[in-house]
Structure formats: C-alpha cells, structure tokens
Amino acid sequence: MFSLFLRKTRPASTSAAPAKPTSSVGLTAPQSAKALLDTPRRQKLLEQIWQRTALSRTQFEKLYLDPISRYAELVQLLPASESHHHAYLGGMLDHGLEVIAYALKLRQSHLLPSSAQPEVQIAQAEAWTAALAYAGLGHDLGKIAVDMHVEYADGKTWRPWHGPLTSPYRFRYRKDRQYRLHGAASGLLIHQLLNRDILDWLCTFPELWTSLIFSLAGQSEHSGELGTLITQADQASVAQALGGDPAKAMSAPKHALQRKLLEGLRYLLGSELKLNQPQASDGWLTQDALWLVSKTVSDKLRAHLLSQGVDGIPEGNIAVFNVLQEHGIALPSSNGKAIWNATVTSETGWSHSFTFLKLSPALIWDATARPAAFSGTVIVDTTTQPPIAPGPPLNTSCSARGNASERATSNHNSFRPLPRADNASPAPDSLDLLMDLFGGPPTLPEDFETVPFEEPELAISSSVEEAIEFSGKHFMDWLTLGVRSHRIIINDRKALVHTVDDTMFLVTPGLFQRYGQEHPQLAWIAKKESLQDWQWIQKRFEELRLHRKQPNGLNIWICEVSGARKTHYLHGFLLNEHGGLMNDLALNNPYLKVVDQIPRKKPRPTIGNTR
Structure with a gap:
C-alpha cells in the first residue's frame, strides 16, 4: 500500500513521535505524519492523489508527500469545523486530503492555463497540478490560526507558526471568531507546508503564482481557474461529508443547501402536495416509504426555494435528483440512481406507472404526525432497474495534458500503472461526476426525461392554471x-x-x-x-x-x-x-x-x- 512512501519519506519534523491519540483525560497526544496518515482511508486518498500526477515516486515524495506530511503534523487531529462538515477528530486532515483528490480529478479535464498556447500548457502542466494541491491544503488551514484556541496541558497557548505541536494538547473554538477570516489567514502558514525550493519553482510562473497567492489569501474571486477548481473540490468534499447520513441534513447550518431542500420538502408536503389520492396524485405514502412523482416534486421544490431567495438551486430536474441523492434525502434504486419506476394501484382498480423519488417517511414526519398509509399498492418495476454490475472501483481516465496522458489507473491493492484508454473523453466540469471518487451516486442518463409524465402533470397543472x-x-x-x-x-x-x-x-x-x-x-x-x-x-x-x-x-x-x-x-x-x-x-x-x-x-x- 501507500505506506511504502511513508517509510521512505523523511518526516516533516522529528518533534512528534508516534503516540496513542489520547494521553490523558481531555488531552490529545501529537502524532507523527506517518502515524496520522497510516489509516486505510487516508492511504486510499494518498494513492488516488498519486494516480493523478505524472510523477515518479521520488518526485511525488518531494512535491506532494512532504507538504502533505507537514500539513498532517500541523493540523494533527483537529476538526475542520465545529458543527458542520468533518466536525470530528482528524476532520481537518481528511478534508484536506479529499479536496486535493477531488481537485486533481477535476484537473484532468482542464488545460491550464486555458489562455496559453498548447506548448505552454504542456510545459507548465505539473506546476499547475502541484499548485492546485497546495491551494487545496491551504484553503482551510487558516482555521487553526484564527478559529481555534489550542493549548498545552500547562495552559500555554500554541500558535501554529511556532511549528507542530510537541506535547499533549486540548482545543476549543473561539466564540468571537469571524466568518471567512480563516481564508485570509491561510497565507500566514503556507511556509510551514512548502519549502523554499518549491516556492522558488512556483514563482517562475507569473499567472500561476498570482492565482495561488490570491487563493491562499482567501480571495477565490481573483484566483481564476485555480480558485474555481478548489471551490468545486471543497463543495464536493463537504457534500460527501454531510450527505452520507440523511439525519445530518437538519444538523447543518440554516443556510446550507441540504437543509433548505429538506425544509422545502416538508413545507410542500404540508401545504401543496397531495398524497394518496384515488387516482392522479403528487405522491403516495406506504408503510415503509414515501413515493413522490419525480417531475412534480422537482418542479415545485425548485419553484418554492427560488421564491424564498435560496441561492445555488439546480436549474434542471436531473440535477435536482442528483443533489437530493447526494445529500441522502432521496434513496437510491437498485441501479444506484435516484429514480424509481413503479406502478400504483388503488383499491378501486385504478392503476398507472410513474417515475418516483423514494424518501424515508421519518425525514418528513415525526411518528405521531405521520399520515395514514395508502390503502392500495406501489409495486417497483424491476425490469427497468437492473442491478448494478460489478466493475472496477475507480475510473481515473480523462486527461488531455501532454505527457500526463499516460496517467495510471489501478486498483487499491497495487501500484502497477495501467494505461489509460486513448479514446477516453474529458469529464464535464460538474460535481456530479466527482462524487464517484468514493462510491458516490452516478449521474442520471441524459434521456431520462423521455419517460412520460403526461397524466399527472396535466391533472395538477390544470388546477393551478385556474388559481x-x-x-x-x-x-x-x-x-x-x-x-x-x-x-x-x-x-x-x-x-x-x-x-x-x-x-x-x-x-x-x-x-x-x-x-x-x-x-x-x-x-x-x-x-x-x-x-x-x-x-x-x-x-x-x-x-x-x-x-x-x-x-x-x-x-x-x-x-x-x-x-x-x-x-x-x-x-x-x-x-x-x-x-x-x-x-x-x-x-x-x-x-x-x-x-x-x-x-x-x-x-x-x-x-x-x-x-
């Protein structure tokens, strides 16, 4: 595994020896980079990062693993946030590695800088890739400087510019912290991660250097393509962290999209959507699931959220379906997608097939407030939802960067590179395609909306037209x-x-x-x-x-x-x-x-x- 690299790489510092995570009550002992990175998931992330570079192991150790090791020793087991994403011990380290992995995945479908000639893009390819990784490490690094108070057992305050922690520590979040200040503070600490040789190398590329400085200063609006990719990678990491468990949706801040989605669904089900009608309806509640007609609920949910001034609402139905699934609100069908095909049959004999979103009723209602279940049946059509065929765990194809086109794809048990398919097409610049890095939901086929919706749509629209x-x-x-x-x-x-x-x-x-x-x-x-x-x-x-x-x-x-x-x-x-x-x-x-x-x-x- 990737621990082979860690054995060969000189630790960023020797002050923190391997130790048990907790040394005494309320205190955490600092650990070495090797100990911090030597977990199965972090090893997997490191392997994915290496696969997305065009470097030998020796070059990778110098340009990537050394800064990552320094980052690990600096952030230790600190969380990435107090109560939002990655809010657990070690969350900052996990988030940093995830952002790099996502950013380099996005990087494979971009020629940087986009305004340069092809020969310039090829010559600068590895510099831009490395800068993207450094910006990913630095984008939240300022939090340990301005958002947290860290102290040793004797009460002495630790400052991150003092270097890595040297003895057991405790931390708390500052009540007076300023939102967004951490972005501007990252530049204070970047010298803790990058040595003089790396900085000397990067500053020889003026456009890259400008973008990186703006990014490390928290000014993503001025950091160009590099800042855009880091923002998207950060969003993907956050979405995965918050979307793994549906119960986390309502624990997110009030402005978070996943919370707005769930609040919007609850509002619609309480005031607009009609359930369990004898014939055409907006949805049906059974004993174990809530089935909502996909197009109807998507249209009304987007309309409601837009009317409330919520930003970041996807424009198309397919994007809405993906977002609901990414955040764990819509349950996946047997083919891994958000859409279910099922037939509704009422007690009167009326029957019709629909495309549905399937939700857990517990997300919408408390046990005491749950409506009565539908007296008919909702039968899933298994013929249109084949089970997922086994396949390779990861597809890293889609690069167009000169000699970097020989990037490796491999399984997670070997480092032997496999050639990328020559006809692989670049992935679109979309977070939906990024989520498959860690087994996230795949995107829906483009022709999904060919499934007819006429009957329920006409029935519902006619009544609204009159209103x-x-x-x-x-x-x-x-x-x-x-x-x-x-x-x-x-x-x-x-x-x-x-x-x-x-x-x-x-x-x-x-x-x-x-x-x-x-x-x-x-x-x-x-x-x-x-x-x-x-x-x-x-x-x-x-x-x-x-x-x-x-x-x-x-x-x-x-x-x-x-x-x-x-x-x-x-x-x-x-x-x-x-x-x-x-x-x-x-x-x-x-x-x-x-x-x-x-x-x-x-x-x-x-x-x-x-x-």
Whole structure:
C-alpha cells in the first residue's frame, strides 16, 4: 500500500513521535505524519492523489508527500469545523486530503492555463497540478490560526507558526471568531507546508503564482481557474461529508443547501402536495416509504426555494435528483440512481406507472404526525432497474495534458500503472461526476426525461392554471415584489436586473427563465402555443409596452459589461419608467453601458499555406 512512501519519506519534523491519540483525560497526544496518515482511508486518498500526477515516486515524495506530511503534523487531529462538515477528530486532515483528490480529478479535464498556447500548457502542466494541491491544503488551514484556541496541558497557548505541536494538547473554538477570516489567514502558514525550493519553482510562473497567492489569501474571486477548481473540490468534499447520513441534513447550518431542500420538502408536503389520492396524485405514502412523482416534486421544490431567495438551486430536474441523492434525502434504486419506476394501484382498480423519488417517511414526519398509509399498492418495476454490475472501483481516465496522458489507473491493492484508454473523453466540469471518487451516486442518463409524465402533470397543472392568471402584469408584480424584498438582486455580477440610463435593464432570457422556474405550471400553458415558458411570458411582457424600443424598432438592447480583465455583453429590455423601483436602489451601474452593437473580433492571422 501507500505506506511504502511513508517509510521512505523523511518526516516533516522529528518533534512528534508516534503516540496513542489520547494521553490523558481531555488531552490529545501529537502524532507523527506517518502515524496520522497510516489509516486505510487516508492511504486510499494518498494513492488516488498519486494516480493523478505524472510523477515518479521520488518526485511525488518531494512535491506532494512532504507538504502533505507537514500539513498532517500541523493540523494533527483537529476538526475542520465545529458543527458542520468533518466536525470530528482528524476532520481537518481528511478534508484536506479529499479536496486535493477531488481537485486533481477535476484537473484532468482542464488545460491550464486555458489562455496559453498548447506548448505552454504542456510545459507548465505539473506546476499547475502541484499548485492546485497546495491551494487545496491551504484553503482551510487558516482555521487553526484564527478559529481555534489550542493549548498545552500547562495552559500555554500554541500558535501554529511556532511549528507542530510537541506535547499533549486540548482545543476549543473561539466564540468571537469571524466568518471567512480563516481564508485570509491561510497565507500566514503556507511556509510551514512548502519549502523554499518549491516556492522558488512556483514563482517562475507569473499567472500561476498570482492565482495561488490570491487563493491562499482567501480571495477565490481573483484566483481564476485555480480558485474555481478548489471551490468545486471543497463543495464536493463537504457534500460527501454531510450527505452520507440523511439525519445530518437538519444538523447543518440554516443556510446550507441540504437543509433548505429538506425544509422545502416538508413545507410542500404540508401545504401543496397531495398524497394518496384515488387516482392522479403528487405522491403516495406506504408503510415503509414515501413515493413522490419525480417531475412534480422537482418542479415545485425548485419553484418554492427560488421564491424564498435560496441561492445555488439546480436549474434542471436531473440535477435536482442528483443533489437530493447526494445529500441522502432521496434513496437510491437498485441501479444506484435516484429514480424509481413503479406502478400504483388503488383499491378501486385504478392503476398507472410513474417515475418516483423514494424518501424515508421519518425525514418528513415525526411518528405521531405521520399520515395514514395508502390503502392500495406501489409495486417497483424491476425490469427497468437492473442491478448494478460489478466493475472496477475507480475510473481515473480523462486527461488531455501532454505527457500526463499516460496517467495510471489501478486498483487499491497495487501500484502497477495501467494505461489509460486513448479514446477516453474529458469529464464535464460538474460535481456530479466527482462524487464517484468514493462510491458516490452516478449521474442520471441524459434521456431520462423521455419517460412520460403526461397524466399527472396535466391533472395538477390544470388546477393551478385556474388559481394563477399568468400575464404580463403578473410578471411585473412578481418583479416589483422581488426587487423590493431583495429576493431579486440587482447590479451584481450574476444579477438579472441592472440600473442603466436611469431605468431598469431586464436581462433576457435569464429573468424570464427564472420566472418560469418559479412557476413551473407555466410550461404547460406555453406548450399549447408551442413556446417555451420564458418565451411565453416574455411575449406577455412585450404586450404591455412598458419598454423602450430602439430607433430601428427592435425591442432588445445590448449592454456592455466592463470587467477587470475582459468585456462581455448582456441583452435585455430597458423600461420606459422605473416605476418607483429605483427609490431604494443605487445609482446607475458604472460597469454597464448601452451600445449599438457587439464589436466584431479581429480575425486571427493565418499561419502557413492559405491556398
């Protein structure tokens, strides 16, 4: 196993000898890097990290294992958080290793830096990969400096810049700690992990060096592609830690997505979704499971969460299914996916097949508040859900990095590299594909939604159509309420509403798509006119004639958005009058201006024979 490396590598320091984790009541004895890393799961993570580099064992020890060993001795058995993810002894070490493993998995489908020529990308490939690992180690490292108070048995305070702990210690979280300060504090300690030779090497690559410094300062918004990959890897590690046990969902902070999902489901089941109807229904509760019609609950859950101003809600149904499964809310079927195919039969003889999400009733109701069970039957269709065939435990194919394309895949009992398939295609930049690193749920097939939903969808949508009169006025009322309540943000980097020319600029199709997401029943109405939901409501808005037209009669205006590094363009409507919405808003967005057209890019010079 990977312990072969640990035997050969000189420990980051000799001050911490192997010891039992607990030396006396309330105190924990420091351990060596070898002892800390010599557990089956951490060995597996180290092996996966090595598989994602193009280095010999000797090079790996110098560039990766030595910094990881230093990291292990510095963080010891400290947790990664007080009550959120990895909130257990050794959680910080586990989280750091997971982030590296996830980040290097993502790295395999990226050519860095993306703006450079191929020959530059090949020459800098290993430097960018190593920098990604160092940023992964450092992204939460500042917590031990500013979030925790660590002291020795005699009460003397330990500071992480003093070096690794040398005797039994205890720790507590500071009550006055500042959220996000730990990100900026990581730079204080990076010299504890990286030696002078590594820093000298990295600083010879200006773009990489800039990104790494910003990342270690907690400024991910300025750290470019490196910061984006670390953020996604961190999210994947956190999702796995919190999603392994459904009971952890409600123990997460109130702003956490998994908690919002569960709260949203509880709200819908208490106020909107209809259960155990004689015929078409939103779901059925049996003695051992809650079966919810997948498309219906996904549409309504997204609409509810968007109406509450919750960020980070997936746009598509498949993504919602994956997120619910990742967080342990939706139970996996026999093929490992979130979707179940089953047939409902009532006592009256009515029968119909649906695609379901299966939940544990205990997640939704207490034992005393649980509704009566369905008197009919819900029978799972096993013919469409074959059991999972045994396969290799890990697939690490998908690299396009010059000589790094010979990356190894291996089982967890051997280090002999196997050649990667030449026709392997790069994985998309999605956390859904990352979760398979540790046996997480696979993604759903793209053609999943070909399963018919017509009968329940029509039955449900018809009743809602009567309750809500969709119109241009309803859209404007929704917009006005959203802006005034700050549920619809303005003048932000990802905002769909901006202030331009002393009025409101409504981004299309984004703003109209959001309206459609919050009102999923609109899709059924728009379908009658062979339109998408956002096209239908945009036409109703245009009919109000509340917007300015260009001199040539066109409705859509172009706004140029000037950023620090690049310029891009937005299309949208300019209102004739802001209707009082700007009373509470800032002045015109200084980064936006109306332009007549998007300038054409200059053609690149042709190289070689042009005949």
